[in-house]
Amino acid sequence: MTLHVFVGPTIPHSEVLSRVASARVHNPVAHGDLLRVKADEGDTILLIDGVFHQKAAVRHKEILSLLARGVRVIGCSSIGALRAAELAPYGMLGIGYVYEAYARGDIEADDEVAVIHEAGGDWRPLSEALVNLKHLGDVAVRQGILSSDLCAQAIALAAARQYRERTWSALRRDAEVSQHLTVAVEQLWNLSQSQPDAANVKLADARAALDHVAQGEQVPACSAFDLAADPGWQTLYLAQWRARYEGGLASPLSVIQWRQIYDPMFLQLWQKTVHQIVSAAHESSYSSALALSSLEQMGMFPARSSGLGPLDFVCEETKSLFACADAAKTVGAWEAVYEDLCRRMGHDPGANLAIATLDQHLSEVWACSADRETLEQAARDRGFLRLDQAYEASRHFIFGYLRARAGHAARSGRR
Structure with missing residues (x-):
């Protein structure tokens, strides 16, 4: 079995290989990439990151084409989680908090997981994913650091920003305008530094998905459709x-x-x-x-x-x-x-x-x-x-x- 992992700003390529040494690591998935990849029945493709702004995003039919051939497709963290939630009825498997949030309808937009990042293969994120900030806010409320109302107002400041502008410095500037949110934003920032796992649920999901594959877990994906038998799609x-x-x-x-x-x-x-x-x-x-x-x-x-x-x-x-x-x-x-x-x-x-x-x-x-x-x-x-x-x-x-x-x-x- 060959594992193909499409990843970029969520988790470094080096960490992917440290967790699954045999993985074939690819850059964030774009339209056409899944048709180019050499994947056969029994192989696994893990979709973590993908492009959607600078190039066309991976199409749903590309994933269905793999599923119909007996390729196992798993999604998490970012566009992988979104596509998994959309294609779960057809046999794609989703893993992690972000997938569950999409599947439940708690989040819907693709910009919830989007970030701007370094070009040239580094992929270092330069903005904050809204889904990470929302998860951080949930932790802050559960731990009694913020009230749910103040937390919702602070997260709303980030949501109002275009995904490329969601940075801590921008969030602080916006909080200063509102004045009463300055302390709330600083408390979120302090929590992100003291509990980095809480501030990066996308990374946590990627690690969980890689561990799932590395341990050879074969949790079957449920499919209500026989893609091979019905070519109408x-x-x-x-x-x-x-x-x-x-x-x-x-x-x-x-x-x-x-x-x-x-x-x-x-x-x-x-x-x-x-x-x-x-x-x-x-x-x-x-x-x-x-x-x-x-x-x-x-x-x-x-x-x-x-x-x-x-x-x-x-x-x-x-x-x-x-x-x-x-x-x-x-x-x-x-x-x-x-x-x-x-x-x-x-x-x-x-x-x-x-x-x-x-x-x-x-x-x-x-x-x-x-x-x-x-x-x-x-x-x-x-x-x-x-x-x-x-x-x-x-x-x-x-x-x-x-x-x-x-x-x-x-x-x-x-x-």
């Missing part, structure tokens, strides 16, 4: 995510989209392929009809009635039509540039690119005018149903393209 979106992420950085969908945008030979290949598939499909060839359906679901061909559902998307025949070892190598390198930028910047740099920038980029690559009508037609010629699809694909590639172009220019200058 598997949507077109999930099929597209699998095509993009399951192959790693150079997934089949990434290679196809890269060729649509950057391969000068793709126009000719696409026209030839469409004619072949349409002709064969009209002759009632199942395999060709399957390939045609796959292209439709990919958004690369106008919808036709093939009698096949979304999950026939990107079949082996369709992938082989557009497979290209050289393209896959380039895609892997360009996607690596993009992933590295995401890690170093702490957010998704492609998400904030202006449409005008993408227009200029595509017009340069496609050697056409940058006006929207021309670009729309050029996108359709390359198999995109809409220009928006080309925009979204290029957001992942543009940084690799620019680096490759700069490298080419540098090499040319040395000749």
